[in-house]
Amino acid sequence: MIIEDSTRRFSDRVADYVKYRPTYPREVVTFVHAECAVAPGAPVADIGAGTGISARLFLDAGHPVFAVEPNAAMRAAADAWLAGFPAYRSVAGTAEATTLDAASVDLVIAAQAFHWFDKAGARREFARILKPRGAIALFWNSRLLEGSAFLTGYEALLQRYCPDYARVAESYPDDAAMADWFGDGFEHRTVFPNAQWLDFDGLKGRLMSSSYAPKAGDPHHEPMLAALRELFDATARDGRVNFEYETRVYAGRPLRDRA
Template identity: 45%
Template sequence: MNSKERFSNRVADYIKYRPHYPEAIIDFLQAQYELSAGKLIADIGAGTGISSELFLEAGYPVIGVEPNKEMREASEELLQQYKTFRAVDGSAEHTGLDSGSVHAIVCGQAFHWFDIAKAKEEFKRILKKNGLVILIWNERRVASDFEKEYDLLIEKHARDYIKVGHRNIDLENIQAFFAPNSCQLETFANSQIFDFNGLEGRLVSSSYMPPRNDAGYVPMITDLKQLFDRYQSNNSITIQYDTKVYVGRL
């Protein structure tokens, strides 16, 4: 499936159940990189606007660049209260933005979809001098018994988890993207608390899992319910993340 259309049939779950990003990211960028409020941000692969909202809430104007029509329209609806947000139809390789127009580029949970070489050239074109590139991922922890079994459940039922879930994310690829410059990695704690319906929604919000109308959906949810029942406390389960933020210049 074309990555630009991959999420079209699961936008509602994506909106409701995908994790957001810690506000501490903004404090870090302001303190370490002098990325002051008011500077223009391009959110590339903006999706429904989760990463855009982090910056909008902190006083940054944001252009959300998103090729998927349903995702883009969702971001316009969800972020309509922010007058400094606009969404445009574009991709990492062809943003449609003016040359030298943005102070920073943010990619939240999106960099692994890009053609890295073409995206790098496009990013260099649209960034102002000394502009920042900020790559953000929420990475699920796989340490506790629940986390390990949940990951095994995903591997069992996913269609292309290894290919989609990890492509382009390893440190070597990221360092190669910023080369010959370097990048800084900062990690933040993040979490979500779910009842069973929430955990179900979180699972199927991932593009590599069987959607609700798929023949593989019922067996997957049967396994998920058994897992939830084994580990739930007060009818809830916590998913822990390391939010990894890579920052550098091109």
């Protein structure tokens, strides 16, 4: 099972997630084709697909995608957004029990949700559903913590007003943890720049799409938004701030006999 209650963490944040979460660079797909020998048009399983952001990336590139997502609200949002893609399949399942057939896909991807998975269970399930010589590509947007007055101030704001922030931030694996997860199957690591230019409403929505952001009624909520407004006014240029990320990509092959 995924880490306790993580499958429900975003149920009341779906609207903000759909509107304000960033996509991923198209270079991720190009990288998978070139470095992982995944053919254009090969079937893909997107695990923890959420509202469909990562699935859309591969659907746009011509891949059939099985979007596996346990959260009903997020899955419904993906279904509505991606209904126009005949190659889109919506699947109610988890990283550890996808319900997909054995040896049914050429590529397993997982994006922003990977840090919530039970790592050993997900590794076994990914190996089960992949065809021989199938590949795994794990990627997510990692917000830059410094480099501008806005980025430094935003990190300080989260540290001050979001009690759950440190625990969630620490759950993202580092390079060493990813190399250990893949083991001898680890083949590639790369990073692509990514960014959102946000006005204040966009910045507020981006913050509130995060599972650790205190919601209305929490004593931290209003002071947090006041601090966000102050930070925006102090650092915006032409009415926007640059919300910068690194998109980190880890790719390799499954070890089918590893526990």
